[in-house]
Each structure stands twice: as C-alpha cells, then as structure tokens.
Amino acid sequence: MDDESTDEALRAIAEPRRRAILRLVAHQELPAGRIAEHFDVTRPAVSQHLQVLKDAGLLIERREGTKRLYRARHEGLAPLRQFLDEMWAESLDFARRIAEGERGLSDRQSEAG
Amino acid sequence: MDDESTDEALRAIAEPRRRAILRLVAHQELPAGRIAEHFDVTRPAVSQHLQVLKDAGLLIERREGTKRLYRARHEGLAPLRQFLDEMWAESLDFARRIAEGERGLSDRQSEAG
DNA sequence: CACCAACGTTAGTAGCCGCTTTCGTAAGCG
C-alpha cells in the first residue's frame, strides 16, 4: 500500500503551489505559459512543478506546435484515495498482529526501518 | 478547501516515516519509546515526528505517569479525503467559470497566486 | 536561411527539513 508511486504522488500534492496548478488544469487543458500567468513566480519554476506532477502521474502533457498543453490525470489521484482507505482497514489487521504476537517484535526490531 | 489544516496534514503524511508511525498507532495505543523501537533512528527523531503529527491533528497524546501514549486520530484524516473529493467536484465548477469568461482572467491574473 | 515565440533544462543559491547530540524536565522508587 505504500509503494513508490503513492509516495511520489503524495509528495507532489504536499506542495501548495502544485495543488493550485493541479486545480487549474483539473478539467481544462492549459499551456504552460498560461498556467504561469496565475502565479508570481517565474515560468521555469512552474515548469519544474509541472515536471514533478507529470512524473507523479498526476498530469498529462500534449504538444501542439510550440505549445505544450497540460491536463490533470484523475487516475493519478486514485492511489491516494486508496491509501487513505487502507489506512483504516489494513492498520486494523496490523494492530491485531501486534496484540497477538508482540514478543515477535523483539526478534526482528527493525522491520519497519 | 485548501485551508491551513489541510496543508499541515498533507505535509505530515507526505513523510514515509510518519506514515509508518501513523499506521503503528492506527488502532493501538503505544508509548513513544515503543514506537521508536521499530525504526533505526534515535528516539528524539521519532519524538519530532510525533510532534508534527500531533500538530497536524493526526495524533492524540495521553500521559500516564512517565509514559506518553499515542494513538491515531482518524478524524484528522477526514480533511484529506474531503480534499481529494473536492478535487473532482469543485474543480469542475472552476473550469466552467474559466471556459465561460476566460477574458476575465486578464483583469485579475493573480487570483490563484 | 534568419528570426522570433514558447518552453524545457541547467547551474547556482537560499531556505527548509529530518537527523543526531546534548541538555532539561517530570514521574516513580528507595
């Protein structure tokens, strides 16, 4: 449940600016320059954010001439919802295993490290 | 939808170690030292993580003698789920406003900054 | 070809963050 893709997506949306970008292109395709106009940082900064979001699978890039259109990829957010859901379900089972065989932890202390 | 508490909780669970801690105390009350045993970092490091999680409203601390018991506060995760849900719903309305009156953006460019 | 527009990319920098070490504090025990 805590695979690398979830971690990448989580770190991506942990940044306020990236969340704002994500909302901008949530249901509307926009070019990079247009996105950058909404913020008071330089365009390269926005480009880097777009790259991070793209690597996290939260964005889709489409090239049209010299322009590059960006659009949110909603499936990319699904793992995060799944993570939150499993936070309830699986952890219950994990807690039960601790309660039943807690002495087992002394044998392998660094299982979560 | 993007208030400070959501941002705080989001940054808290963006850290892998904090997620592991959160799962450990998801349904089981544990003392700080017991939590630290599961990781290969020092106890103060874990204490700092516990502080961050507590400030984010994701943890509850209960003192019992010299020990401090920690337990997950599930309501703290609710804003995150709400954030993800609104990522779909509200952004649709926002996109519609852009599509209908996009020229309005030139009047107030930095509305999202 | 030259020229410009729209981007991404690459140093380089300031600030944040997770960690360790050291010290301080509160509770229980004799």
Place this chain on the structure above:
DNA sequence: CGCTTACGAAAGCGGCTACTAACGTTGGTG
C-alpha cells in the same frame, strides 16, 4: 533527597527543494 526511567527541547549539521538567471531547443514565419 538522590537515582533511574521516559520523554521533550534546543542547537547544529547535511541533504533536499523551490526558486532565479542564463542557456538550449523546438516549431513557426518571412
């Protein structure tokens, strides 16, 4: 009172990260 246990707090350090400035690249236009 001293001693130990179980912690948090403060200071300092190394690595990451978001940013700017300069450069490179691709595509369109004449």
